[in-house]
Amino acid sequence: MGVPVPPGANMEQNLVSYLERRRYLVVLDGVWKDDWCNSIKKLPDNGNGSRIIFSTCRRDLASECSDDIYNPDLLTGNEAWKLFCKKAFRGSECPEHLKEISEDLLTRCGGLPLAIVALGSLLSTTGSTPAEFRRVNASLGSNMEGNSKLGIIGSCCFLLFCKFPEDYSVTRGRLILLSIAEGFVEEKRDKTLEEVADAYLNELINGCLVEANKRDFQGVVRCCRVNNLVRECLVSISEKESFCKVLTTENLDQCDHLSHRRIAIHDAFTNSLKSKEYVSRVRTLFMFGKENFTTSEFGKALERFKFLRVLELKDAPLETFPSEVVNLTLLRYLNLRNTKINEVPDLVKRLQNLETLDLRQTFVSELPKTICKVHKLVHLAVDKINEDQGRVGAGVFSGIRVLASLQKLSLIKANKNQRIAKELGNLTAMRKLGITELESRDGKDLCASIQKMKHLSCLHVTSRSKVEVLDLDYMSTPPSLLHRLSLEGKLRETPSWISELHSLVKMSLKSSRLDGGLIEALQALPCLMELQLVDAFNGKELEFRCNSFQELRKLEVEQSDHLHMVLVREGAMPNLQKLTMRRCKNLKLVPLGLNNLTRLEEMHLYEMSEELITELDNLRTGEYHWMIDHIQVIHTSCSPVNRTYPRFRNLSSFARY
Structure with a gap:
């Protein structure tokens, strides 16, 4: 034209x-x-x-x-191979002598069309011998760095991904806290550092630079990773720019004269690190893998890392808290998640710059009194591993009120000191709070404290025992930003303030044992997408009325021993995608009105009565099969005491014929 x-x-x-x-x-x-x-x-x-x-x-x-958007899927199998050959061999077939190495190279692209095109274009300009292809494979990161189609490095937050191993999935929260601790995030007006970092991550995801491999029902990315080929590029640029050095068993002998301020060690810990001169310049240390080293050995190596600000030790084989850590007075971020440590020393008070302390999935049952002297703490996460009880909070002494910067505190015990629930009222910056072993007498104080937390978005409360009542009906103005709520314990009645949580997206009720009023209180919540009821509903009939639960995507009902019938009226739960029912032993009828759930994709009925499974089987093969034909995945299992049917049955649409 x-x-x-x-x-x-x-x-x-x-x-x-x-x-x-x-x-x-x-x-x-x-x-x-x-x-x-x-x-x-x-x-x-x-x-x-x-x-x-x-x-x-x-x-x-x-x-x-545009509203008309096509999102191409990752290429697999024959499609990926055809695109690779088209670019690498200019449309010709792959020579037999290059097939093995070509398949290895293609695997590293992870099905990403952009990576396949870039890699194929690069190979098309090299010699067509296995040796040349292997040379490209060995130096893939540096080769791809100059390729215009992968010239995507523009953010320090993006470079963080070079520290993680291949195919490593990283939670959103971990990336955000690391970005802040590294100093990559600048505070903006009317936004917290977390919100700014979150926006940076969204830009990387929206730009397809970072892959989202786990989303919630809101579409919010919970875990992400980078393509292995992109990671190679990041590692190459990171080393060239002295941003970070990734050490493995293959390149430890190359690290005598490093100038990098960040080091990531992948399955390559060695005692020789403690004698390296460069370690005194390191500001960030990442450890990955479960190598066989002792806490003592690691502590000796740590003595020379005097100026560390970030120490990432998640999954490390540590039996005790390394005492040398308390001498790292510049430390901002310390992650000891999923280690075997059982206590935190009193000298943790020396870490006056510490902002994040992650002690989740450890054996720490009590925090020292001196934790209240770490005044810059923003995120304090701790829970003890207990096979019988699951996640158990840690004890904390009075004085927690002085940590005015705290935005996350989870999980702590309330029954160690009856003043804890009241002291929480001083922590008005709180965003996420988890408190366990709450006694009935603490309910009023806790409600008064929560009302002062105007920014609270996540709340988890557990009673001291299944018979202890959660007395929480004292809030006249609950936090308007609350979008996740978990209550575990007996309730006399549904707290009146729950129906006012107009931002609530996910709710979990356990051991509540409520008879009436529960569904009525929840059905009109405008944003509720996930609802879990475990031993929470004690009634005989569970009815979902017309136009109720308009945004609900996932419903789980478990251990409702008195439940005899489930009824779904037309217009109820119009967006439900997944329904799970488990251990409702007296429910002998298939939920009525399943045909009204037109968007239901999965139905899981586990450890249910044999009568219910029989009726479902008859429905599936009878003249009314159309009532459930739209459900793509149906899994069932009978209670262990029943013998007629197998333990587990797959009645999915693809397995019916």
């Missing part, structure tokens, strides 16, 4: 005018900048079938410019 452009004319305006009365097709490949999106919007919509097609790696741009 040729468009005449008079001298001095505005190209954009001229193009818009030219297309005004014409039927056109515009194709734009690789849109990346925001101003392109503005230009696309200016093209005329003349209602004559004209179309604009553009490709972009940025999901936010796609969403802003």
Whole structure:
């Protein structure tokens, strides 16, 4: 299409005018900048079938410019191989002598079309011998660094991914806290550091630089990773720019004269580290793998890392808290999650710059009194491993009120000191709170404290025992931002304030044993997407009324011993995708109205009565099979005492015939 452009004319305006009365097709490949999106919007919509097609790696741009979005899946098997051969061998078949190494290289792309194209283009310019291909494989990161299709390094937060091993999935929260501890996040007006870091991560995900491998029902990414090929690129650039050095058993002999401020050790711990001169310059130390080293050996090596600010020891084989850690007075971030330590020393008070302390899945049952002297603490996470009770909180002494910067505190015991629930009222910056072993007498104080936490988004409360009542009906104005709530313990009645939680997305009730009023209190919550009821409903009939639970995606009902019937009215739970029922021993009828759940994709009925499983089987094969034909996945199992049916049955649509 040729468009005449008079001298001095505005190209954009001229193009818009030219297309005004014409039927056109515009194709734009690789849109990346925001101003392109503005230009696309200016093209005329003349209602004559004209179309604009553009490709972009940025999901936010796609969403802003159009509602008609196609998200290509990762390529697998034959599709990935065809694309690889098209680029690497210019459409010809792969030579037999290159098949093995080519398959290895293709595996590293993880099905990502962008990576396959970039890798194939690179290989097409090299010699076609196995040795040349292996050379590319060995130095893949540095080779890909200069490739324009993978020239995607623009953020220190992105470079963080080079520290993690291949195929390593990282939780969103961990990445955010690491970005803050490393000093990559600048505070902005009206936003916390966590919110700013979260926005950075969203940009990486929306730009398809980071893969989301776990999302919740809101679509929020909970875990993510980078493609292995992209990781190679990150490692190469990171080492070139002296950002971080990844040490493995293969390159330990190369680390005598490093200038890197960050080190990530992958299954390669060695006592020789304590004699290296460069370690005194290191500010960040990551340890991965479960090597056989003792706490004593690691402590001796740690003595020379005097200026550490970030120490990541998740999953490390530590039996006790390394005493040398308390001498790292510049430390901001300490992760000891899933180690075997059982106590924190009193000298932890020396860590006056510590902001994050992660002690989850350890054996720590009590925090020292001196923890209250670590005044900069923002995130304090601790829970003890207990096979019988699951996650158990740690004891904390009075004085916790002085930690005014705390935004996350979970899980702590309430019954160690009856003043704890009241002291929490001083922690008005709190975002996430988890408290266990609450006694009835503490309920009023806890409610008064929670009302002062205007930014609270997540709350977990557990009673001291199953017979101890959670007395929580004392809040006139619950936190308006609360979106996750977990209550575990007996309730006399549904707290009145629950029906006012208009931001609540996920709710879990355990051991509540409520008869009536529960469903009525929850059914109109406008944002509720996940609901778990474990030994929470004590009634005989569970009815979901018309227009109730409009946003619910996931429902789990477990251990409702008196339940005889479940009824789903037309218009109830219109967006439900997954239904799980477990150990409801007296439920002998298939839930009535399953055909009303038109978006239901999965139904799991575990350890249920034999009568219910028989009826479901008859329904599946009888004339009313259409009531459940839309459910793609159906799994069932009988109670262990029943012998007629197998322990587990797969009645999914693909397995029915």
